[in-house]
Amino acid sequence: MIRLEKRPQPSRALSLSTPIMAVLATFVFGGLLFAVLGKDPVEALQTIFWQPLFGEYAFYYRPQLLIKGAPLVLIAIGLSLGFKAGIWNIGAEGQYIMGAIFGAAVGLAFYPAEGWYIFPLMVLAGAMGGWAWAMIPAFLKVRFGTNEILVSLMLVYVAEQFLASMSLGLLKNPEGYGFPGSRNLQQYAPAHNAELFAGSGMHWGVVAALIAVIFAYVLLAKHRLGFAIRVTGEAPRAARFSGVNPARLVLFCLGTSGLLAGLAGMFEVSGPSGQITIDFNVGYGFTAIIVAFLGRLHPIGILLAGGLMALTYIGGDIAQSNLGLPAAAIQVFQGMLLFFLLALDVLTHYRLRIGAAEAV
Amino acid sequence: MKLTTLMTSAAMVLGLATGAMAQDKTKVGFVFVGPVGDGGWTYEHNQGRLAVEEEFGDKVETVFVESVAEGPDSERVMTQMALDGADLIFTTSFGYMDPTINVAKKFPDVKFEHATGYKRADNVSTYSARFYEGRAIQGHIAGSMTESNIIGYIGSFPIPEVIRGINSAYIHAKKVNPDVQFKIVWAYTWFDPAKEADAAKVLIEQGADVVLQHTDSTAPQAAAQEAGNVITFGQASDMAQYGPKPRVSSIIDDWAPYYIERVKAVMDGTWESTDTWDGIGPGMVGIGEISDAVPANVKEEALALKDKIASGEYHPFTGPINKQDGSAWLAEGETADDGTLAGMNFYVEGIEGSIPE
Numbered sequence: 001m002i003r004l005e006k007r008p009q010p011s012r013a014l015s016l017s018t019p020i021m022a023v024l025a026t027f028v029f030g031g032l033l034f035a036v037l038g039k040d041p042v043e044a045l046q047t048i049f050w051q052p053l054f055g056e057y058a059f060y061y062r063p064q065l066l067i068k069g070a071p072l073v074l075i076a077i078g079l080s081l082g083f084k085a086g087i088w089n090i091g092a093e094g095q096y097i098m099g100a101i102f103g104a105a106v107g108l109a110f111y112p113a114e115g116w117y118i119f120p121l122m123v124l125a126g127a128m129g130g131w132a133w134a135m136i137p138a139f140l141k142v143r144f145g146t147n148e149i150l151v152s153l154m155l156v157y158v159a160e161q162f163l164a165s166m167s168l169g170l171l172k173n174p175e176g177y178g179f180p181g182s183r184n185l186q187q188y189a190p191a192h193n194a195e196l197f198a199g200s201g202m203h204w205g206v207v208a209a210l211i212a213v214i215f216a217y218v219l220l221a222k223h224r225l226g227f228a229i230r231v232t233g234e235a236p237r238a239a240r241f242s243g244v245n246p247a248r249l250v251l252f253c254l255g256t257s258g259l260l261a262g263l264a265g266m267f268e269v270s271g272p273s274g275q276i277t278i279d280f281n282v283g284y285g286f287t288a289i290i291v292a293f294l295g296r297l298h299p300i301g302i303l304l305a306g307g308l309m310a311l312t313y314i315g316g317d318i319a320q321s322n323l324g325l326p327a328a329a330i331q332v333f334q335g336m337l338l339f340f341l342l343a344l345d346v347l348t349h350y351r352l353r354i355g356a357a358e359a360v
Numbered sequence: 361m362k363l364t365t366l367m368t369s370a371a372m373v374l375g376l377a378t379g380a381m382a383q384d385k386t387k388v389g390f391v392f393v394g395p396v397g398d399g400g401w402t403y404e405h406n407q408g409r410l411a412v413e414e415e416f417g418d419k420v421e422t423v424f425v426e427s428v429a430e431g432p433d434s435e436r437v438m439t440q441m442a443l444d445g446a447d448l449i450f451t452t453s454f455g456y457m458d459p460t461i462n463v464a465k466k467f468p469d470v471k472f473e474h475a476t477g478y479k480r481a482d483n484v485s486t487y488s489a490r491f492y493e494g495r496a497i498q499g500h501i502a503g504s505m506t507e508s509n510i511i512g513y514i515g516s517f518p519i520p521e522v523i524r525g526i527n528s529a530y531i532h533a534k535k536v537n538p539d540v541q542f543k544i545v546w547a548y549t550w551f552d553p554a555k556e557a558d559a560a561k562v563l564i565e566q567g568a569d570v571v572l573q574h575t576d577s578t579a580p581q582a583a584a585q586e587a588g589n590v591i592t593f594g595q596a597s598d599m600a601q602y603g604p605k606p607r608v609s610s611i612i613d614d615w616a617p618y619y620i621e622r623v624k625a626v627m628d629g630t631w632e633s634t635d636t637w638d639g640i641g642p643g644m645v646g647i648g649e650i651s652d653a654v655p656a657n658v659k660e661e662a663l664a665l666k667d668k669i670a671s672g673e674y675h676p677f678t679g680p681i682n683k684q685d686g687s688a689w690l691a692e693g694e695t696a697d698d699g700t701l702a703g704m705n706f707y708v709e710g711i712e713g714s715i716p717e
Contacts, residue, residue: 057440057443057444060439060440060443161548164517165716168716168717170717177478177520177702178519178702178703178704178705179519179520179703180517180519184458186462273431277430279430313433314436317425317428317437320425321423321424321425321437321440322423324423326396326426327425327426328395
């Protein structure tokens with residue numbers, strides 16, 4: 001008989017070592033999966049984890065890690081604030097889309113004007129777009145007590161329809177022969193979120209993600225608001241007694257996460273993606289939820305988790321191409337990694353007891 | 361521009377390396393937007409890839425990555441294939457257009473083939489199929505067989521490709537049945553079995569006894585089968601498992617001849633940037649077996665129509681045709697030019713409703 005027994009204090013040693021154990025478990029079971037599929041497991045793992053970082057073409061993949069990881073980290077940082085306080089913004093994908101639409105719309109409105117002020121205005125518009133979209137569930141929750149999980153999630157689908165409408169109508173490239181999709185902002189210099197150093201992968205979104213990590217770290221560690229967030233999540237009653245205003249906290253957490261998701265969308269559409277298209281969003285807003293939890297809702301953890309997710313995506317694509325692994329196998333592998341990370345997380349809070357249960 | 365030079369030199373080194381190893385293996389990459397098992401669009405492109413392997417055996421090596429999102433992910437996958445020594449890369453979705461052009465600039469020695477787009481370069485060709493030719497035959501069968509005179513149409517996205525198909529099917533249904541009416545539902549997806557099934561059910565509830573689809577899953581076929589007396593057509597792939605009824609025929613994308621020809625051109629050193637838009641004649645668009653559920657005389661007419669289109673004797677867009685607003689588009693005997701067809705953003709006269717924006 002195996003039982004779980006709650007630890008009086010979460011184990012710090014395990015909290016640090018479970019991620020490594022999870023990665024090892026994934027190697028073993030993932031390797032088995034690849035072997036069953038008839039591939040050399042060592043080669044497959046090496047392709048996914050080693051190639052992008054230290055392989056022959058690492059000079060290309062390392063910058064790609066920044067490009068893929070930045071939006072994940074930026075969104076996840078915002079989400080983690082709310083998650084810590086028990087405020088569940090599940091709709092970052094929608095806020096990401098709205099940020100992209102607002103940012104791109106401002107940029108396209110200036111086309112073909114030149115001016116240093118265009119890009120800053122786009123940043124502002126992108127942030128506002130994401131913020132405003134998140135304010136809908138925030139306001140409804142504060143005013144009418146609606147469930148922010150449902151409202152924010154449903155608004156993702158509304159945002160997707162809005163995106164399709166924009167790609168086919170208002171923001172459609174007038175020189176695009178009737179095809180959907182906006183002008184490519186990469187070809188409009190004042191609106192282009194270009195790499196700060198060519199070939200580095202460092203665009204403004206990466207900078208913003210790093211600033212967000214530092215900002216969240218300081219906020220949670222030093223600021224009174226950070227204390228309010230933590231105490232609300234851990235002991236809501238105590239929070240109320242200590243003078244935390246729950247409505248203001250909801251507005252702050254949803255607003256901030258929306259703002260950061262909006263920024264992520266804006267930096268993506270003006271940089272790596274370049275265009276508003278029907279399929280612009282590829283799930284960063286949902287993956288960021290995983291990244292937030294994978295990083296234990298801690299800013300530094302999120303930074304590492306974002307990097308790890310980016311690595312499995314990039315390495316996974318290389319493995320598909322070079323080894324002929326099916327995409328589904330890569331997804332199972334990624335799922336395994338998350339499963340083990342979260343499953344082993346139980347051990348930091350509980351200990352295993354082997355033996356007969358005590359009579360009740 | 362450091363990266364560009366770096367990659368160009370890397371590509372050149374690779375080019376030299378493959379040049380030296382040479383002639384033994386041509387490496388061909390495929391970037392797919394869906395899973396190879398989607399039973400529709402990506403499935404048929406993958407069949408084309410397999411045909412290339414079959415044709416050239418040891419002389420060719422193919423690689424592919426499936427379910428690649430449009431945008432920066434596709435750009436990375438293409439770059440990776442080029443870095444790994446691909447000589448020719450097929451990018452098989454409209455949304456890969458700008459990424460293909462971007463990557464092609466960095467690898468001038470690698471050839472690219474982009475499906476359904478309009479941007480070309482010295483090392484980028486485009487190719488697409490005249491699916492509207494197949495739609496004409498579907499329209500003919502649909503118009504002849506409908507009893508409720510209501511034909512349902514599941515559109516994916518309101519883009520020229522899809523609108524062309526709707527117009528072509530409508531014109532030919534109307535020719536054989538002046539009372540025919542089209543009901544169009546936009547699914548805003550290329551592949552989503554749940555949404556497609558819903559769309560099919562809605563159309564059937566509204567009285568449609570023929571459902572045409574421009575989405576890739578077999579879900580509408582299943583919905584029609586369940587409803588009984590409804591006929592459908594396979595899309596992108598034959599979907600023969602739903603025959604002889606509801607599926608009475610199909611439009612099949614057959615990329616194999618084109619892929620083989622282009623790979624051969626790379627091997628021979630004769631590859632050039634071109635724009636290919638082929639139809640039934642060259643075999644890029646196939647018409648799946650017309651089942652026995654179709655009356656013999658209708659089947660005969662449909663096959664005759666197919667032959668006339670294949671030989672070039674008849675163009676599915678031949679005047680007189682007016683636009684939806686009643687203004688004249690094509691005069692008596694005039695045929696549509698490719699430019700107008702490529703950017704088609706209007707319905708022809710008689711179709712109800714407006715194209716969503």
